[in-house]
Amino acid sequence: xxxxxxxxxxxxVSEGASLELRCNYSYxxxxxxxxxxxxxxxxxxxxLKYFSGDTLVxxxxxxxxxxKRSQSSFNLRKPSVHWSDAAEYFCAxxxxxxxxxxxxxxxxxxxxxx
Amino acid sequence: ExxxxxxxxxxxxxxxxxxxxxxxxxxxxxxxxxxxxxPGLGLRxxxxxxxxxxxxKGDVPEGYKVSRKEKRNFxxxxxxxxxxxxxxxxxxxxxxxxxxxxxxxxxTVL
Numbered sequence: 001x002x003x004x005x006x007x008x009x010x011x012x013v014s015e016g017a018s019l020e021l022r023c024n025y026s027y028x029x030x031x032x033x034x035x036x037x038x039x040x041x042x043x044x045x046x047x048l049k050y051f052s053g054d055t056l057v058x059x060x061x062x063x064x065x066x067x068k069r070s071q072s073s074f075n076l077r078k079p080s081v082h083w084s085d086a087a088e089y090f091c092a093x094x095x096x097x098x099x100x101x102x103x104x105x106x107x108x109x110x111x112x113x114x
Numbered sequence: 115e116x117x118x119x120x121x122x123x124x125x126x127x128x129x130x131x132x133x134x135x136x137x138x139x140x141x142x143x144x145x146x147x148x149x150x151x152x153p154g155l156g157l158r159x160x161x162x163x164x165x166x167x168x169x170x171k172g173d174v175p176e177g178y179k180v181s182r183k184e185k186r187n188f189x190x191x192x193x194x195x196x197x198x199x200x201x202x203x204x205x206x207x208x209x210x211x212x213x214x215x216x217x218x219x220x221x222t223v224l
Contacts, residue, residue, distance in 0.1 A: 009154075032211045043204065044157075044215045051211065090156060092213075100145035100164055100208050101172070106156040 004093050006105035013081050014113045021076040021108050023091030033074040034092040034102075035065055044090065050074065061085070086112045116141045118216035120205050126222045127195055135190045135219050137205030145208035146188040147172070148180060150201040151218075157204065163188055195223040 005024045013019055025031055035047040048059025055067040065076045074091060091105040118139045127133055139146065147162040149172075159172030163182040177199055179191040188207075192199060200223045206213040 034211070034213075036213075043217050044213070046212055049212060092157075094211055100147060100162045101170075102147070102159060102208075102213060103173075104149075104157040106154060 004091050004103050004105040006089075006091055006108050008108045009106070010109045010111070012111040012113060015083050016080050019076075019078045019081045019085070019110070021089050021091075021110070023074045023076065023105060024072050025074065025091075025093045026072065027093060027095065029095070030069070032094040033065075033067060034094070035059065035063070035074075035076050036090045036092060036104075037061075037087050038090065038107075039087045047076070047089075081110075081112055083112045083114060086110055116214070118205055118207055118214050120203075120216040120219050122219060123217060124220050126224065128224050129196055130194050133192050133195060133221075135192075135203060135205075135221070137188045137190065137216060138186050139188075139205075139207040139214070140186065141207055141209065141214065142185065143207035143209050143214070144185070146182065147206045147208065147213070148178070148188070148190045149204045149206065150174065150199075151204060152201050160190070160203075195221075197223045199223050 003026045033050040036044040038044045047063050048057050050057050050067045058064050063078050088107045088109050090107045094102045121136045144165045148160040149157040151157045158174045161180040163169045203219045205216040
């Protein structure tokens, strides 16, 4: 069975500070990895994805994530957070053979202080 | 415009009254899915479909049915809703692993 762990339920940062949201997965082979963002009262938007190749992937809104196979991690980072980044962030994993079968973490709620 | 639509967006119903939430996509995607989102639990997959007439259970299929008679439509059916199915539901279609989500349906079962 696959699982996705987001250890931090809630993170608070000041505007302009750097951000790192953690994500760990359990899956034997190389997974397909995703980060989604959900703003209050909104649907989910894809921030970035990793399928293969360069382990550092760039996404929208200035986010990036790094795949580390040895640590089974796919942490999301942003060098300088903006107040509009306040939202809930979800990490997700899929297997290559069944891309429609997606497993989500429980989410990390980000609060940004002015 | 490429999109996934769901209807209704909000629904309040009573225990045992059958309901259907519709989902439609205009991107010709083969994969479609239904999720429920509950506070502290993230999104959990209910059912997914790999193509017309091909569906499979996700993590929480109990109490739900789906059908995929056409590529664009993937309705979610609650034959006898119960209060524990009160939740926010999302439909999604998938291309190359990327999920395109609908706007969500907030369901309350009294």
